[in-house]
Amino acid sequence: MLLKTQTRRVLIIIVLLLGIGVVTYIYYKPSLESETYPGALSKSKVDVCTEDCLEAVKEKNDQILKDCLVNNRLSKQKAEDKVSNLETKNENQRDFEAEILVLVWVWPFGAPFPVDNCEPVFGIKNCRITDDRSQYEKAHAVLFHVRDIYNQIPVLQKLPRFPLQMWVWMNSESPDFSPRLNGADDLFNLTSNYRRDSDIWTPYGWVMKATEEEKAVQIPKKDKLVCWIVSHWDDNFPRVKYFNELSKHVHVDGFGNHFNKRISNEDYFNVIRSCKFYLSFENSIFRDYISEKVYNPLVLGTVPVVIGPPRANYEEFIPRNAFIHINDFKTPKDLAEHLKLADQNQEIYESYFDWRKTFVAKLGRPEEHACRTCEYIRMNRNFRVFKNVNKWYFEE
Structure with a gap:
């Protein structure tokens, strides 16, 4: 009887010790997700590249980068991708905010129009309009009014053409009152006109x-x-x-x-x-x-x-x-x-x-052709040449 009593007490003690052990384990175990655990990283930091990490990639500082990648569990390729995306975004933003220069080759009908209305009237920022031909090499676009250049085509054909510069065929008159520009079918990149199918639509x-x-x-x-x-x-x-x-x-x-x-x-x-x-x-x-x-x-x-x-x-x-x-x-x-x-x-x-x-x-306003040209160039970076402008305007 005494032996059975002692055995029962031992079993009770063992059960109590096991219970205490389980409770201790549940509430006091070292967590792999705890920020205090050596080398551990919280869920909120997974795949996060800190500023130090990004700077390390930019500066090609291998030691800082190694420490950064270990501490952030981020692959080198992923960090480099993040930097590349950030740089591309910044570059695109700079391009979008950069000034666009439009050169008016000849004022339409010899009448200068306002050059400071793009932002206040049309909400188009960072657009500069000039008739100063010394700015030709810097111009993003050159605006040619059809009625004023019909006898200048041989001269224009000899002008140096810059790969990223757009030549704009500008006209507001109907075909019955517009000259054909013989020899100019491949001369222009864009059209600015009342026609809805113009590149730069400028109705009356x-x-x-x-x-x-x-x-x-x-x-x-x-x-x-x-x-x-x-x-x-x-x-x-x-x-x-x-x-x-x-x-x-x-x-x-x-x-x-x-x-x-x-x-x-x-x-x-x-x-x-x-x-x-x-x-x-x-x-x-x-x-x-x-x-x-x-x-x-x-x-x-x-x-x-x-x-x-x-x-x-x-x-x-x-x-x-x-x-x-x-x-x-x-x-x-x-x-x-x-x-x-x-x-x-x-x-x-x-x-x-x-x-x-x-x-x-x-x-409509006469300066709208130039302002809308700024807007078009800022939003469109694709290659463009307008083939057969005479056929498009006079025959369609």
């Missing part, structure tokens, strides 16, 4: 989201029904033929050289404001050719009546209820009757301004 104007202040602008008071300001007159123009028929059925107030009523720039805008409808008749009809003749009345609070490309082309850029297309009516007489009806019905007339509750029209 824009319709964009309006601010609350712009939405509150009222329609100007009108004292004329239909107006037209025109100086370039040719009896063979479609617009002239249409006008001759339209004016038989509705009175049109005419201004400009053709009507012997020359007006100043200020009067030009005042006349458009004073008319309910303005004849925005283009002198030639081509895809995307929607000129200031349309955007001026949109900006000034007048309804444009357009002759130009098909209505569908206009509607790509302008709200469909913001203008009247002559093709909306079978004959000039039908159009005249509609204009007179809108003159008598304020609800019909005001419906042409519903788009202004959401949008606003803006006029």
Whole structure:
């Protein structure tokens, strides 16, 4: 009996000792993840390269690098990759923030445009525009206005061309009023034009989201029904033929050289404001050719009546209820009757301004070609040559 009692006590002691051992192991074991354990690394430090490690890689300091890699459990290749990625990122950032220099070879039509508007007007930073040809070698892009260089092609062909320099074919006129540049099919890298398929799209104007202040602008008071300001007159123009028929059925107030009523720039805008409808008749009809003749009345609070490309082309850029297309009516007489009806019905007339509750029209600016060129070059680094520019512009 005594032996059994002693045996039971031994077993109880053994069990107690085992329990104490387990508890001690659970709460006090050395952790391989403890930062105090020699050579250990916390989970938060795995694959993390410290600044010392990165600097060691950059400086090729093998001893510091060895200690850094051991302490951080990071492979040398992974550390070098991190440094390479960081350097590439910094280089790309420096390139993005670097100044872009655009050389204007000849001012369009001999009229210099503002060179400091890229950032305040278009939000395009670090763009410098100059006409100083001594900067030619430094220029990232050279802007050539087609109308002003058509007789300079032999000279341009002999100019040294730098591999990273872009030559920009710039033009805003329609093909009917633009010269072909013979021998220049492979001379340019980029195009800047009103055409939507240009590399650098620069239309005559824009319709964009309006601010609350712009939405509150009222329609100007009108004292004329239909107006037209025109100086370039040719009896063979479609617009002239249409006008001759339209004016038989509705009175049109005419201004400009053709009507012997020359007006100043200020009067030009005042006349458009004073008319309910303005004849925005283009002198030639081509895809995307929607000129200031349309955007001026949109900006000034007048309804444009357009002759130009098909209505569908206009509607790509302008709200469909913001203008009247002559093709909306079978004959000039039908159009005249509609204009007179809108003159008598304020609800019909005001419906042409519903788009202004959401949008606003803006006029293009001559310096936009240069500013947008800066923007394009900063965002696009690919090789580019524009083959057969004459075929693209005059035949498509």
